[in-house]
């Protein structure tokens with residue numbers, strides 16, 4: 001996953017696993033913090049259908065609390 005702001009590599013700083021995996025990421029270059037929601041959709045037989053990743057940008061002020 002690349003930084004939505006500067007396009008550089010990011011690292012995962014935390015994971016919240018569940019039906020939807022939430023990954024907390026931080027850009028190595030500009031320090032931008034963001035979260036991705038990642039979910040694998042499977043059908044009734046458990047076959048892989050689709051992988052979804054959504055970026056949620058969030059305000060640095062709220063992240064720092």
Ligand SMILES: [Zn+2]
Pocket residue numbers: 003004005006007008027028029030031032
């Ligand atoms: Zn960045």
